[in-house]
Amino acid sequence: MSKRIDVSDLDIYYGDFLAVKGVNMAIEPRSVTALIGPSGCGKSTFLRTLNRMHEVIPKARVEGKAVMDGVDIYGRDVDPVEVRRQIGMVFQRPNPFPTMSIKENVLAGVKLNNKRLSRSDADALVERSLRGANLWNEVKDRLDKPGSGLSGGQQQRLCIARAIAVSPQVLLMDEPCSALDPISTLAIEDLIAELKADYTIVIVTHNMQQASRVSDRTGFFNLEATGKPGQLVEMDDTTTMFSAPSQKQTEDYISGRFG
Amino acid sequence: MAVQTQSPTGPTPTPTDAAPSFATTASGRRRKRTNTIMAVVVTVAFLIALIPLISLLVEVVVRGGKMISWDFLTTDMAGVFGDMTTGGVEHAILGTLQITALATLISAPIGLLAAIYLVEYGTGRLAKTLTFFVDVMTGIPSIVAGLFAVALFALLVGPAYRSGLMAAVALSVLMIPVVVRSCEEMLRLVPNELREAAYALGVPKWLTIIKVVLRTSLAGIVTSIVLAIARVIGETAPLLLTVGIVTTVNTNMLDGRVATLPVFAYSQYAQDSQGVGADRAWGAALVLIVMIMLLNLVARFISRRFSIAEK
Ligand SMILES: Nc1ncnc2c1ncn2[C@@H]1O[C@H](COP(=O)(O)OP(=O)(O)OP(=O)(O)O)[C@@H](O)[C@H]1O
Ligand SMILES: [Mg+2]
Numbered sequence: 001m002s003k004r005i006d007v008s009d010l011d012i013y014y015g016d017f018l019a020v021k022g023v024n025m026a027i028e029p030r031s032v033t034a035l036i037g038p039s040g041c042g043k044s045t046f047l048r049t050l051n052r053m054h055e056v057i058p059k060a061r062v063e064g065k066a067v068m069d070g071v072d073i074y075g076r077d078v079d080p081v082e083v084r085r086q087i088g089m090v091f092q093r094p095n096p097f098p099t100m101s102i103k104e105n106v107l108a109g110v111k112l113n114n115k116r117l118s119r120s121d122a123d124a125l126v127e128r129s130l131r132g133a134n135l136w137n138e139v140k141d142r143l144d145k146p147g148s149g150l151s152g153g154q155q156q157r158l159c160i161a162r163a164i165a166v167s168p169q170v171l172l173m174d175e176p177c178s179a180l181d182p183i184s185t186l187a188i189e190d191l192i193a194e195l196k197a198d199y200t201i202v203i204v205t206h207n208m209q210q211a212s213r214v215s216d217r218t219g220f221f222n223l224e225a226t227g228k229p230g231q232l233v234e235m236d237d238t239t240t241m242f243s244a245p246s247q248k249q250t251e252d253y254i255s256g257r258f259g
Numbered sequence: 260m261a262v263q264t265q266s267p268t269g270p271t272p273t274p275t276d277a278a279p280s281f282a283t284t285a286s287g288r289r290r291k292r293t294n295t296i297m298a299v300v301v302t303v304a305f306l307i308a309l310i311p312l313i314s315l316l317v318e319v320v321v322r323g324g325k326m327i328s329w330d331f332l333t334t335d336m337a338g339v340f341g342d343m344t345t346g347g348v349e350h351a352i353l354g355t356l357q358i359t360a361l362a363t364l365i366s367a368p369i370g371l372l373a374a375i376y377l378v379e380y381g382t383g384r385l386a387k388t389l390t391f392f393v394d395v396m397t398g399i400p401s402i403v404a405g406l407f408a409v410a411l412f413a414l415l416v417g418p419a420y421r422s423g424l425m426a427a428v429a430l431s432v433l434m435i436p437v438v439v440r441s442c443e444e445m446l447r448l449v450p451n452e453l454r455e456a457a458y459a460l461g462v463p464k465w466l467t468i469i470k471v472v473l474r475t476s477l478a479g480i481v482t483s484i485v486l487a488i489a490r491v492i493g494e495t496a497p498l499l500l501t502v503g504i505v506t507t508v509n510t511n512m513l514d515g516r517v518a519t520l521p522v523f524a525y526s527q528y529a530q531d532s533q534g535v536g537a538d539r540a541w542g543a544a545l546v547l548i549v550m551i552m553l554l555n556l557v558a559r560f561i562s563r564r565f566s567i568a569e570k
Contacts, residue, residue: 084458085461098475109460112462
């Protein structure tokens with residue numbers, strides 16, 4: 001259950017402001033794609049267009065195509081809600097629902113959509129998702145306690161469990177470790193490596209080591225100048241990107257001589 | 260990636276090389292003295308502000324307290340004339356409860372829906388206009404709300420029509436803007452991240468609003484509504500115009516005058532400002548104040564009990 005996404009000539013706007021220009025990108029199934037680049041170049045913006053979360057912001061819009069398995073997710077009769085069910089997202093700051101217990105948080109995608117689930121199915125789904133997010137052993141004795149009572153790293157893994165509980169095809173992660181300590185970060189990186197077997201993963205990160213550790217392919221976004229739209233400068237296998245990038249700016253950015 | 264901000268005037272302050280000293284200086288002593296003076300001034304101002312409040316409470320409790328008895332709370336004014344000291348406020352208590360409940364039934368849904376519109380949907384001119392009118396409505400004198408209800412029902416039903424419903428409509432005119440404003444604030448307190456978390460799980464907007472936004476702000480919304488009730492339960496002028504006063508219980512909200520505590524207090528005092536009428540007025544006032552205090556306690560309890568510990 002993982003799919004490839006082909007993005008072509010994608011222009012992303014906030015009102016009249018063109019934030020990201022002309023992105024062409026292939027995202028391979030069952031692999032981890034990392035997006036790197038200086039702050040403000042539009043990584044988050046681009047990531048949010050992949051599950052149509054961008055248009056939640058007033059006046060935000062997109063031109064171009066993003067095709068998942070032959071279907072343009074920006075096609076005329078595509079329902080954005082349906083797209084988001086298939087392309088899950090994990091945010092920079094862990095955001096479990098404060099009114100819900102750990103268990104309810106995992107089941108949120110089901111429960112909030114008014115879907116019914118038998119007790120045993122629900123329990124099985126909770127355990128499977130929490131195991132998938134490497135959190136089961138830490139929380140199995142307090143599933144009915146509030147999700148906001150967990151540590152930051154645990155909350156983030158809870159959010160990952162919540163995202164995979166709806167069995168998406170693709171998982172988008174926007175700096176999922178930036179609010180976490182090194183140990184939790186490693187736990188999430190290990191988790192990403194495991195999730196790769198089942199999901200297509202796109203991760204935005206500011207951490208070069210992280211990108212080189214977890215990803216198979218890396219895309220580098222940059223701004224020509226402040227006020228200009230961000231662009232995808234170069235995209236290649238991660239090993240190539242970090243050893244022999246074809247663009248000078250990529251090399252400068254990766255080696256830290258920049259930004 | 261901290262952004263380096265240069266202060267616009269003067270160079271960036273740098274620590275001096277001089278050894279640090281924490282001994283009290285002249286300016287330190289002056290600062291301490293100013294601090295003490297300010298603390299005294301603020302405390303005194305606070306106590307002065309308390310004087311009218313406390314003397315009012317004492318007055319109501321002393322004067323009203325001597326009227327309160329089981330009989331006073333459970334009889335109406337049927338067959339009470341002249342200097343008779345019997346009779347009570349049962350009909351007025353029931354009338355106040357009925358009318359306020361009906362007003363809440365009208366105002367809470369309208370006010371909450373308007374607040375949801377403003378926070379979750381409203382962006383353009385309509386939202387601005389709505390906000391403007393809500394602000395204007397907040398300042399409407401209560402007598403005008405009463406006149407509005409009278410005029411409205413004169414058009415709809417007839418000029419002689421009087422009913423609890425009419426009073427509830429008048430109170431709603433006063434209550435709706437309060438509910439809109441406070442619910443709006445409660446809804447805006449819900450972090451956007453939670454909405455986005457729900458959207459990202461493929462939850463449609465309306466379900467997100469019901470199950471995430473309203474659920475998260477539930478305690479605040481209920482508290483807002485209870486406080487809005489407390490705000491209108493003591494209104495007199497609109498009730499005087501719409502339901503006046505009667506001597507017995509009237510449970511039919513669609514027809515006939517209804518007694519209420521504020522109007523009861525007013526009419527008793529107007530009839531007899533020295534004797535038993537005045538006593539009954541103070542008794543009714545005490546009952547009303549106790550009701551308002553209970554509402555405030557309920558509001559506090561709800562917001563304590565059901566609010567989510569913010570992380
Ligand atoms: N809600 C918004 N409304 C208008 N402009 C926005 C909005 N969000 C982001 N932008 C603009 O879009 C551009 C790209 O922002 P984006 O958040 O995608 O950058 P980023 O690469 O994710 O940066 P960072 O690494 O700091 O997270 C920036 O110029 C930003 O100011
Ligand atoms: Mg970002």
